[in-house]
Amino acid sequence: MKIVIVGAGEVGFHIASHLSHENKDVVVIDNDAAALRRVSENIDVQILNGSGSSPVALEKAGIKEAEILLAVTNSDETNLVACLVANIISPSTKKLARIRNPGFDKYYSIFKENAPYIDTVINPEIEVVKTIERLMDVPGAVDVGDFADGRIKFVGIYLDPKSRLAGVKLLDLPQKTNGRGPLIAAIIRGEKMIIPRGHDHLLAGDLVYFISEADTLLETLSVFDKHSQPLRRVLIIGGGRIGARLAVSLEDRAITCKIIEKDPEKCLKLAEQMNKTVVLQGDGSDQALLLEENIADIDVVITLTGDEETNILTSLLARRLGAAKSITQISKFSYFPLMTTIGIEQVVSPRLSAINTILQHVRRGKVLSAISIKGEQAEVMEAVALETSSIVDKPLKRINFPKGSIIAGIIRNEKIIIPSGDVIIKPEDRIIIFARQQAIAGIEKILAVKLEYF
Numbered sequence: 001m002k003i004v005i006v007g008a009g010e011v012g013f014h015i016a017s018h019l020s021h022e023n024k025d026v027v028v029i030d031n032d033a034a035a036l037r038r039v040s041e042n043i044d045v046q047i048l049n050g051s052g053s054s055p056v057a058l059e060k061a062g063i064k065e066a067e068i069l070l071a072v073t074n075s076d077e078t079n080l081v082a083c084l085v086a087n088i089i090s091p092s093t094k095k096l097a098r099i100r101n102p103g104f105d106k107y108y109s110i111f112k113e114n115a116p117y118i119d120t121v122i123n124p125e126i127e128v129v130k131t132i133e134r135l136m137d138v139p140g141a142v143d144v145g146d147f148a149d150g151r152i153k154f155v156g157i158y159l160d161p162k163s164r165l166a167g168v169k170l171l172d173l174p175q176k177t178n179g180r181g182p183l184i185a186a187i188i189r190g191e192k193m194i195i196p197r198g199h200d201h202l203l204a205g206d207l208v209y210f211i212s213e214a215d216t217l218l219e220t221l222s223v224f225d226k227h228s229q230p231l232r233r234v235l236i237i238g239g240g241r242i243g244a245r246l247a248v249s250l251e252d253r254a255i256t257c258k259i260i261e262k263d264p265e266k267c268l269k270l271a272e273q274m275n276k277t278v279v280l281q282g283d284g285s286d287q288a289l290l291l292e293e294n295i296a297d298i299d300v301v302i303t304l305t306g307d308e309e310t311n312i313l314t315s316l317l318a319r320r321l322g323a324a325k326s327i328t329q330i331s332k333f334s335y336f337p338l339m340t341t342i343g344i345e346q347v348v349s350p351r352l353s354a355i356n357t358i359l360q361h362v363r364r365g366k367v368l369s370a371i372s373i374k375g376e377q378a379e380v381m382e383a384v385a386l387e388t389s390s391i392v393d394k395p396l397k398r399i400n401f402p403k404g405s406i407i408a409g410i411i412r413n414e415k416i417i418i419p420s421g422d423v424i425i426k427p428e429d430r431i432i433i434f435a436r437q438q439a440i441a442g443i444e445k446i447l448a449v450k451l452e453y454f
Contacts, residue, residue: 002066006052006082007073008035010351022441027061053081064090072098087117096120127353129245140226142345145371147382148411161204171198177223182210185408185434211408235298237284238305239270247277260284285314296322304329380434387427397421402442405435
């Protein structure tokens with residue numbers, strides 16, 4: 001598969017890195033020599049210095065042979081023009097555009113109907129707001145993914161030292177949980193990722209990923225000694241586009257919300273935009289201001305300023321002053337491994353949200369959604385078992401799944417099936433697959449329809 005990426009920023013860099021590890025033919029276009037140098041020094045992909053919206057650059061990159069164009073620069077206009085020009089040169093290439101300006105929100109459906117040069121619009125700010133709300137709603141979660149239209153949850157939590165499951169062998173989970181043991185899909189221990197088997201143990205400090213039906217999620221979380229708390233008061237630090245989107249969404253849920261924003265002009269615009277949200281002009285990292293706003297009574301503090309160091313320090317300060325929970329926005333992927341070390345567990349990233357959205361459109365087979373986890377070491381995806389794929393009409397134990405992958409769940413006619421070796425996948429079943437990065441190419445192969453591309 002050949003993929004042309006327009007934009008060598010953080011999103012372009014990490015998507016290129018992800019795809020290059022899967023041996024895909026990737027070309028990255030950018031007119032920033034320093035950004036391209038970073039790509040060439042770290043990733044085994046082709047680079048091209050030029051404008052991604054230039055027909056000359058796109059033709060040099062081989063757009064006519066490309067199956068997918070990803071336009072992910074920081075400029076909405078450049079991304080739109082790149083898709084338009086690519087469509088003129090190569091109408092069969094699938095085109096995805098990253099668009100962040102909220103002014104485009106209500107026109108996405110119009111784009112689909114009247115602008116055939118864009119196949120998919122990606123708005124990472126909308127996706128990151130959804131991620132924040134999922135984290136707010138699931139107690140103790142550091143990762144939450146929705147599958148099967150929200151009926152199945154994929155959740156990552158840290159196992160507390162005092163948890164009753166610390167030290168328990170997976171084979172003994174049903175006995176320890178009165179038959180309510182969840183399906184464990186993966187365990188992250190330090191920097192090591194474990195695809196668990198029955199004789200593996202859960203240890204304190206493990207990041208445990210499990211699958212649960214949405215209806216029984218709170219019951220499943222109680223097995224891990226995580227209990228739901230009422231969500232009544234939220235404090236948002238940073239009144240940019242993501243902060244404003246989140247506040248509007250929380251107003252719709254009747255949650256009391258305050259925004260602290262340093263810029264007076266932004267405060268005036270926010271005050272005009274909001275109905276119930278209280279907008280405060282000030283520095284969200286000011287201890288005196290946080291105490292004045294009764295930070296100890298806040299259920300969740302969400303730091304969304306444009307400066308990630310400020311977000312990190314403010315989250316730590318808020319927790320120290322008594323806030324029940326904090327969610328921190330991070331942009332630099334290099335910071336992610338450090339967060340748990342300094343006491344920050346719940347992290348969101350617009351760039352990671354963009355990458356997750358892109359992945360489902362890059363995958364071969366009918367992939368409905370995909371989530372990259374643990375610094376892109378692994379992926380969990382939901383896909384439809386197509387009639388001509390090699391996994392249907394045979395028991396799971398007879399399917400040669402790539403090493404480092406596991407079927408975590410099957411949905412058939414609204415019924416959720418916990419997989420076992422004797423279960424047979426039927427055409428149109430929706431399957432949830434957890435896979436290490438090196439196993440993804442093999443997963444794509446068994447999902448794909450022969451001679452067709454989705």
